[in-house]
Amino acid sequence: MQARDYSANETLRNGRAVEIRALRPEDRAGLLAAVSRTSDQSLYRRFFAFKRGFTEHEIAFYLNVDFVGHVALIALLDEDGQQVIVGGCRYIVVQPGQAEVAFAVDDAHQGQGVGTVLMRHLVAIARNAGLKELIADVLPGNTAMLKVFRASGLDIKTEQEPEATHLVLHLT
Numbered sequence: 001m002q003a004r005d006y007s008a009n010e011t012l013r014n015g016r017a018v019e020i021r022a023l024r025p026e027d028r029a030g031l032l033a034a035v036s037r038t039s040d041q042s043l044y045r046r047f048f049a050f051k052r053g054f055t056e057h058e059i060a061f062y063l064n065v066d067f068v069g070h071v072a073l074i075a076l077l078d079e080d081g082q083q084v085i086v087g088g089c090r091y092i093v094v095q096p097g098q099a100e101v102a103f104a105v106d107d108a109h110q111g112q113g114v115g116t117v118l119m120r121h122l123v124a125i126a127r128n129a130g131l132k133e134l135i136a137d138v139l140p141g142n143t144a145m146l147k148v149f150r151a152s153g154l155d156i157k158t159e160q161e162p163e164a165t166h167l168v169l170h171l172t
């Protein structure tokens with residue numbers, strides 16, 4: 001399956017069905033709605049800055065993904081008969097063989113395993129693309145993100161930096 005056509009159905013630990021699929025330009029409204037349901041603290045942990053609004057330039061950057069140097073997946077849950085975006089993750093290749101990853105799940109759906117499932121699929125795509133390493137920076141106190149990375153089973157090297165923990169996850 002091409003990364004841009006990626007789609008998989010999973011069951012969360014509470015029994016709910018979740019679809020993991022490639023982000024599409026037409027997800028704009030759903031993605032912005034998900035951001036609007038996400039707390040300041042979660043957005044800070046994702047963007048390392050207080051983030052409420054996004055410029056058109058930023059929105060275009062996050063939506064128009066080429067699925068080579070930039071891959072983005074979303075998680076969709078059925079809420080009252082509607083498929084709603086509850087989370088997403090992406091990687092951006094920063095140098096040959098190495099990509100930086102980032103995740104966000106809206107607050108109401110955190111702790112249900114969405115992040116862990118997203119990670120599993122992002123790793124599958126990264127491996128398929130021949131990447132060797134994923135890197136991430138995690139702010140102090142963000143145990144949920146660290147748990148998601150640990151649950152991937154990948155070999156992880158951590159480096160404590162003044163403002164954040166820098167992680168290198170080995171795919172090979």
Ligand SMILES: CC(C)(COP(=O)(O)OP(=O)(O)OC[C@H]1O[C@@H](n2cnc3c(N)ncnc32)[C@H](O)[C@@H]1OP(=O)(O)O)[C@@H](O)C(=O)NCCC(=O)NCCS
Pocket residue numbers: 041042043045046101102103104105106109110111112113114115116117136137138142143144145147148
């Ligand atoms: C980090 C994040 C993506 C994890 O997604 P998630 O769907 O909540 O993750 P999971 O449900 O798979 O949970 C992973 C672990 O973290 C725990 N966890 C999740 N949310 C938590 C919270 N708010 N507080 C404490 N622990 C939490 C879960 O209980 C689980 O632990 P367990 O395996 O021991 O049960 C999500 O919490 C989030 O969006 N946080 C804000 C944005 C962010 O931090 N991004 C990371 C920047 S790289």
